[in-house]
Amino acid sequence: MQVFDIIKNRRSLRFYTDEAIDEDKLRKLVEAAIWAPSAGNIHAWNIVILQRKGDIELVKAVSPGMLGNSTALMILCADKRKAYDRGGEMGRDILSIMDIAIAAQNICLEATELGLGSCIIRSFNQDAVRVLLDLPEDIVPELVVSLGYPRSIPHAPPRRKVEDTVIRWIKEETTNER
Amino acid sequence: MKGDIEEEKFRYDLLKLFCYIITSARGCLDEPKLYGPFRLVDSVERLITLLDSEGLADDFLKKERAKIEKNKYLVMQDEKGFTKFLDELVIDFTKKLKEGTV
Numbered sequence: 001m002q003v004f005d006i007i008k009n010r011r012s013l014r015f016y017t018d019e020a021i022d023e024d025k026l027r028k029l030v031e032a033a034i035w036a037p038s039a040g041n042i043h044a045w046n047i048v049i050l051q052r053k054g055d056i057e058l059v060k061a062v063s064p065g066m067l068g069n070s071t072a073l074m075i076l077c078a079d080k081r082k083a084y085d086r087g088g089e090m091g092r093d094i095l096s097i098m099d100i101a102i103a104a105q106n107i108c109l110e111a112t113e114l115g116l117g118s119c120i121i122r123s124f125n126q127d128a129v130r131v132l133l134d135l136p137e138d139i140v141p142e143l144v145v146s147l148g149y150p151r152s153i154p155h156a157p158p159r160r161k162v163e164d165t166v167i168r169w170i171k172e173e174t175t176n177e178r
Numbered sequence: 179m180k181g182d183i184e185e186e187k188f189r190y191d192l193l194k195l196f197c198y199i200i201t202s203a204r205g206c207l208d209e210p211k212l213y214g215p216f217r218l219v220d221s222v223e224r225l226i227t228l229l230d231s232e233g234l235a236d237d238f239l240k241k242e243r244a245k246i247e248k249n250k251y252l253v254m255q256d257e258k259g260f261t262k263f264l265d266e267l268v269i270d271f272t273k274k275l276k277e278g279t280v
Contacts, residue, residue, distance in 0.1 A: 061194040064202040064217055123209060125201040157255050 006112045011156065013117030014068030016148025020051065021072050025114050029074065029147070032110035033103035039095035044083035045103065048075040048133055048141075058132050063144060065123025070146035074107060075129065076100045081138040100142045107145050117150035188232060195224050215264060216253045219246050238274055242267065 001009070030047055038044075050056050050073040059073060060066045083096035104120050111118040121144040129141045202217035226243040229235040235243070245267065252260040 057194065061197040062201045064198060064205055064213075064220075067220070123205055123213070125204060128197070128201060 001113060003109075006109050008156070010108050010112045011117070011153055012119040013148075013150050013153070014070075014119055014146070015151040016068070016070055016117055017151055019071065019149045021116065021147060021149070025116065026051075026072060026074075026147075028114065029107045029110050029116075032106040033074075033076070036099065036103040036106045038099045038102075040087055040091065042083065042086045042091060042095070043099065044079045044087065044091065044096040045100050045142075046077050046079060046139065048077060048135075049073070050075070055132075059124070059129060059144070062128035062132065063121060063124030065121045066144065066146060068146075069148070070119075071148040072146075074145040074147065075133070075141050076104055076143045076145065077135065078140045078142050079138065080140055097142055104143050104145050111145075111147060115149070116147055117153070119146045120144075121146060188228075191228055191231070195221070195228060198224065212253050212257065212260070215260075216250060219250055219264065219267065223247060223250070242270060245270075 026049060030049075033047065034043075050059065051071065056070060056073055059075070078092075078096040078100060080092050080096070084092040087095050108118040108120060122142075124141070124144055126141050129135075129144075130137075130139070133141070135141065199217075199221050202221070206214045206217065223243050223246040226235050226239045230240065230243075245263075249260070249263040252263055
C-alpha cells in the first residue's frame with residue numbers, strides 16, 4: 001500500500017478478534033514509533049507494552065475511553081525529567097506530548113500496513129495507570145494505543161474538504177506577462 | 179448458591195465497574211461535555227452486563243442494553259441522534275418504572 005492509502009485506510013477500531021499479535025509485529029510498531037520526528041531530537045518518551053489479558057483489563061478499568069476489547073496495549077509515557085533537562089519547560093509540558101502524538105500516529109499507520117487495528121486513547125486516568133504499572137513519578141503515561149486484529153472495519157466518517165481546511169494559502173503571484 | 183470463586187469474580191468485576199465510574203467522574207472535569215452522558219449510559223450497559231452474568235437481567239434490561247450498545251457511538255458523529263436516543267431511553271425506563279414491576 002502507498003502511504004496515502006494507509007493514511008486513508010486507518011480507522012479507530014475498538015473491537016478485535018482474540019488472535020494474539022506476534023512479538024515481531026509489536027517490535028515493528030515500536031520501531032515505527034522510534035522513527036517519528038522528535039522536537040530537538042530529544043525523544044523523551046518510552047513505551048510499556050501489555051499483552052497479558054488480566055493486565056489489559058486492569059488498565060481498561062481505569063480508562064473510560066478504552067471501549068471494546070484489545071489483545072495488546074502500547075502505553076506511551078513521557079519521560080518528564082529528560083524532557084525538562086534537554087528541552088526546558090516547553091520540552092516537558094508541550095513538546096514531549098507532541099512527540100508522543102506523532103509516535104502514536106506512526107504506530108497506527110504501521111499497524112494498518114500490518115493488517116492490525118488500532119485506536120489512540122487519551123481518556124484514562126494517568127495517576128491510576130501509573131500506579132497499576134508501578135511507574136516512577138517522572139514517567140507519565142500520556143497516550144494508550146489499543147491494538148488487535150480487526151473484527152470488522154467500519155466505514156470512514158466524512159472528512160472536511162481541502163477548501164474547508166486551509167484558511168490561508170499565500171502564494172507568489174503567477175503571471176504570464178513578460 | 180454460587181461458589182466462592184464465582185462470588186469473588188463478581189465482586190472483582192463490580193470493583194472494575196466502580197473504577198470505571200470513578201475515573202469517568204474525574205475525567206468529566208476535563209473532558210468534552212458530551213463525554214459525560216456517554217459515560218453514564220455506558221455505565222448502565224456495563225451494569226446490565228454484570229447483572230446478566232448473575233442471571234439478574236430480565237428481557238427489558240437486555241433489550242435496553244442492546245439499544246445502548248447500538249446507539250451510544252452516535253455521540254461521536256451525530257449529536258442530535260445521540261440526544262434522540264437518550265430521550266427514547268428515558269421514556270423506556272420511565273414506562274418501566276411506572277409499571278412498578280422489575
